[in-house]
Amino acid sequence: MIRRITATVSLLVSLLLLSGLAVAAAPARALSRSAAIEVAQKEVARPTEVAATSHVTGSDRWTVSLRQEGARPEDRVYIAVDGSGRAVEWGWLDAGKLKPAAISKAQALTLAKNFAGYGYHPLSAGLVLTPDTLTWEVTLARSGSRYQVTLDAFTGKLIGRNTPPADEEPVLLSRAAAVAIARAQVSYPAQVDAAALTTYRGKLVWQVKLSRSGLGIPNSDVFYIDAHTGSVLAHSGTENPAPVPLSQDRAVALAKEQLGVPAEVANARLDTAGGQGKWVVTLYEKEQPTCWHIFVLSAADGKVLQHLRVYIG
CATH class of the missing domain: 3.10.450.40 (Nuclear Transport Factor 2; Chain: A,)
Incomplete structure (x- = not known):
């Protein structure tokens, strides 16, 4: 019996890792009205106040209509927000007539x-x-x-x-300031190979490339520095070695903590497909042995990337 269950769960794990399938996945926590309003108000460029909100029972989608300061009293901007907190539709409520924007x-x-x-x-x-x-x-x-x-x-x-x-005008960090921040992160005398504005994960950043100047051990580092705050968002190179992967015991402990009920470990393995390490931890509940859980965790920081609940029987 246990062998059959384990085989079934192993197949689901393979599907999960290969295709991102989330069969019988635990339902996501519903987005609150206040969170949907906060998302919607970030989609407009003028001061607004909330005119109305709507949410269909059983749906994860909110629609927020906003009254823009200085616009015609009968006009509204509306934004649809999905359950993950992402704006998915924009439009104009023109004297009661709905006009979805064609340009995202x-x-x-x-x-x-x-x-x-x-x-x-x-x-x-x-x-x-x-x-x-x-x-x-x-x-x-x-x-x-x-x-x-x-x-x-x-x-x-x-x-x-x-x-x-x-x-x-938002204040931007100067090129010289970005270079100084990058140089302060390394222990070697660095020369600047390049420093230019670009985007990183949706943010405007300075990409600064450094290398060792003069004789010595070769060094090379790349920094992505927030162009508004000066925060280092990412760093790769000789002075930023890859983090030590999460141990198996720690991955299992984190999965059990996330589950929150007594459980036994059926399997825990490190998957390195695609160059990104993930721990796949399979648990089954002690009080309900037919209820199995598969957790996929980042091997770098232990973040739960996916949780799959499987009922066998």
Whole structure:
């Protein structure tokens, strides 16, 4: 019996790792109304107040309508937010008539970058209601300069280009400051091979590449430094060795802690497919042996990447 169950669970583990399948996965915690409002208000570029919210029972989706300061009283911006806290639809409630935007935020960022020209990187994008239409207002930066592009949210047509007012310009870290931050992270006399603005995980960053100057042991390090805060978001190279993988005992302990009920270990193995180490821990509940749980944890930091619940019987 146990052998049959183990074989079934092993098959599910393989499917989970190969395809990301989440059969009978534990339900995600529902997004709260306040969290949905917070997400929606980050999608607009002007001060707004909440006009209404809606949530269909049994659905993980919220719709938030916002009243923009200075816009026509009957007009609203609406944003649909899914259960993971991600905006998935944008639009204009025009005197009661629903008009979904055809241009997503990601598309607006790409279009704005094309209109602004070489070397510009998006800083922010938000919706703005005008008397005639709904627009995306995108602010971009290149070294010390800023640029603002306004696009029609329904057609993607360029409406305007200008330099934003000084009081609206976000302060950017200078190239020299970013280089100084990177140099402070290494113990060797470093020369700068490159330092340029780019994007990293959706944020504007300075990418600084350092190497050892003069004679000695070869060194090379790359830093991604937040262009607004100066925080080092990522570092790879000779002075940042790969972290020691999580031990099997620790992975099992974390899985049991996450489960929260007494359980026995059926299997725990390290999977290195794709170059990213993951611990796959299979547990079954002591009081309900037909209820099995598969946890996938990052071998670097122990974060639970996926939890699959399987009922056998």
